[in-house]
Amino acid sequence: MNWTDFFNMGGYAFHVWTSWGLSLGALVVIVILSKFNNAKIKAELLRQIERERKLDSNQ
Amino acid sequence: MSTLILYFHREWLLMFRNTGALVQPLVFFVIIALLFPFSLPAEVNLLQSIGGGVIWVAAVLATLLSLESMFHADYQDGTLEQAVIHQRNLPAAMLGKVIAHWTATGLFLSLFSPVLCITFNIPVDQFWVLFVGLLLGTPSLTLIGAIGAALTVTLRRGGVLIAVIILPLYIPILIFGAGMISQSEQGLETISQVYTLAAILTLSLTLAPFAIAGALKATIN
Amino acid sequence: MNPFSIIWKFLDRTYHRLASPREFYGIAQYMTPIFGLLSLALILSGAYLGLFKAPADYQQGDSFRIIYVHVPAAWLSLMVYTIMAVAAAIGMVWRMKMAFVVAICSAPLGAVFTALALITGSIWGKPIWGTWWTWDARLTSELILLFLYFGVMATYHAFEERKTAEKAMAMLSIVGIVIVPIIHYSVEWWSSLHQGATVFAEGGPRMPSDMLTPLLLMIAGFMFFYGYALFLSAQNMVLNNERKSRWVRDLIQNTGDSQ
Numbered sequence: 001m002n003w004t005d006f007f008n009m010g011g012y013a014f015h016v017w018t019s020w021g022l023s024l025g026a027l028v029v030i031v032i033l034s035k036f037n038n039a040k041i042k043a044e045l046l047r048q049i050e051r052e053r054k055l056d057s058n059q
Numbered sequence: 060m061s062t063l064i065l066y067f068h069r070e071w072l073l074m075f076r077n078t079g080a081l082v083q084p085l086v087f088f089v090i091i092a093l094l095f096p097f098s099l100p101a102e103v104n105l106l107q108s109i110g111g112g113v114i115w116v117a118a119v120l121a122t123l124l125s126l127e128s129m130f131h132a133d134y135q136d137g138t139l140e141q142a143v144i145h146q147r148n149l150p151a152a153m154l155g156k157v158i159a160h161w162t163a164t165g166l167f168l169s170l171f172s173p174v175l176c177i178t179f180n181i182p183v184d185q186f187w188v189l190f191v192g193l194l195l196g197t198p199s200l201t202l203i204g205a206i207g208a209a210l211t212v213t214l215r216r217g218g219v220l221i222a223v224i225i226l227p228l229y230i231p232i233l234i235f236g237a238g239m240i241s242q243s244e245q246g247l248e249t250i251s252q253v254y255t256l257a258a259i260l261t262l263s264l265t266l267a268p269f270a271i272a273g274a275l276k277a278t279i280n
Numbered sequence: 281m282n283p284f285s286i287i288w289k290f291l292d293r294t295y296h297r298l299a300s301p302r303e304f305y306g307i308a309q310y311m312t313p314i315f316g317l318l319s320l321a322l323i324l325s326g327a328y329l330g331l332f333k334a335p336a337d338y339q340q341g342d343s344f345r346i347i348y349v350h351v352p353a354a355w356l357s358l359m360v361y362t363i364m365a366v367a368a369a370i371g372m373v374w375r376m377k378m379a380f381v382v383a384i385c386s387a388p389l390g391a392v393f394t395a396l397a398l399i400t401g402s403i404w405g406k407p408i409w410g411t412w413w414t415w416d417a418r419l420t421s422e423l424i425l426l427f428l429y430f431g432v433m434a435t436y437h438a439f440e441e442r443k444t445a446e447k448a449m450a451m452l453s454i455v456g457i458v459i460v461p462i463i464h465y466s467v468e469w470w471s472s473l474h475q476g477a478t479v480f481a482e483g484g485p486r487m488p489s490d491m492l493t494p495l496l497l498m499i500a501g502f503m504f505f506y507g508y509a510l511f512l513s514a515q516n517m518v519l520n521n522e523r524k525s526r527w528v529r530d531l532i533q534n535t536g537d538s539q
Contacts, residue, residue, distance in 0.1 A: 010342035019400040023349035034512035041519050045532045210448050220438050224431035227424050228459050231466035277447030
């Protein structure tokens with residue numbers, strides 16, 4: 001197996017690698033965004049709960 | 060059936076009391092179509108070959124423009140809400156309303172299309188092709204568009220959203236309507252497109268009223 | 281008890297468990313790793329076989345390897361739309377909260393798959409057809425599908441009240457699924473009128489199995505990825521929607537304390 005030949009893709013390197021890169025990249029981005037969103041929502045909810053707890057203890 | 064006629068009649072009375080609003084879509088239709096010759100090289104052949112398509116696009120845009128006002132006044136004065144709550148036969152009522160709306164837009168546009176054909180140098184024997192196409196296609200445009208209008212009636216700025224959700228759904232009608240003209244210009248039979256447009260019309264006549272009623276029930280309240 | 285009623289009972293129970301946001305969240309919690317790992321394994325093995333083992337096409341050379349991302353994306357774009365519309369219909373008929381969540385979370389995922397199918401298709405078209413874009417029936421239908429996804433997403437985000445937004449979005453997806461076949465048929469008719477012979481022969485030559493296996497692996501991998509991403513974003517949406525409920529508060533506090 002020759003790696004240069006493999007990356008060259010028979011002259012179609014640009015087309016094959018952009019397609020694969022974009023597709024798999026998009027899937028990775030979806031997962032990262034979902035995880036990021038999850039952390040954001042949880043942090044937001046936690047802050048809200050803390051705030052309400054403080055309000056309760058002040059009363 | 061009586062609900063349908065009742066709503067049709069009511070809509071007619073309301074529309075013809077306001078003649079200014081009535082001619083707006085028609086004027087818009089003509090202006091859009093007449094913008095094209097100005098933006099293109101002055102060649103008789105080119106105008107003739109794109110004329111049918113341009114008139115169809117103008118009809119689609121004119122229908123789209125008229126959609127926003129379809130339910131708006133009724134929503135503002137609360138009539139629509141009452142209809143959604145009390146009307147047992149909401150799909151029939153809405154069908155009556157949509158048909159009335161079509162007579163003021165699509166029917167006018169179709170009747171007026173030969174005048175535009177003249178300006179695009181479309182041969183006289185092709186006039187009826189465009190006319191029949193518009194006559195069969197524009198009711199479907201109004202029926203499908205009414206679903207979008209019903210979905211966006213409660214929104215303050217629903218106009219752009221109607222365009223975004225409805226224009227993709229108009230593509231089949233546009234394809235067959237404009238395809239009819241280009242087919243007949245090549246001297247080919249157009250009967251299959253007539254049947255297809257009629258089939259789409261039948262489908263939208265039977266299904267769209269329920270979708271409109273569903274959309275109104277979903278968004279009002 | 282006959283086997284039928286056992287199956288029925290199981291389905292009934294699953295349905296009711298899935299219908300409750302809390303139960304759904306729990307199920308999703310242990311389903312996500314399974315779906316994620318399965319999808320990773322399938323995509324990696326598909327990529328390995330597709331990029332290293334599959335022989336180059338005798339006509340298109342190595343450029344045909346784009347098929348292994350293009351076809352799964354195109355397939356998923358339609359599958360996700362169907363799932364979205366079915367979920368929307370279930371939500372409308374049985375007033376099921378979770379069905380709306382599934383439908384709404386599917387829309388952006390489907391739009392991404394559609395966009396990928398379009399982009400990879402156009403990159404593939406450059407060496408094979410000689411242009412980035414042709415008004416080919418499949419490309420055109422895919423483009424219209426992308427606009428339908430945009431319409432559904434725009435409708436959901438236009439409404440302030442969530443319940444209204446859910447129902448409006450559901451109505452539009454149901455209308456869309458009725459029209460999608462008509463669009464597809466009309467675009468096909470139209471492109472046969474405009475174009476000569478399409479590049480791909482109808483039916484096409486049969487693929488040898490060393491080319492087909494990676495394709496099937498990739499399709500399966502994309503499907504599991506969709507499930508994985510759907511569970512992730514549905515969990516986020518459930519947390520957001522049920523933020524006032526007891527169990528979400530307990531859950532958040534537990535994770536917050538453990539950190």
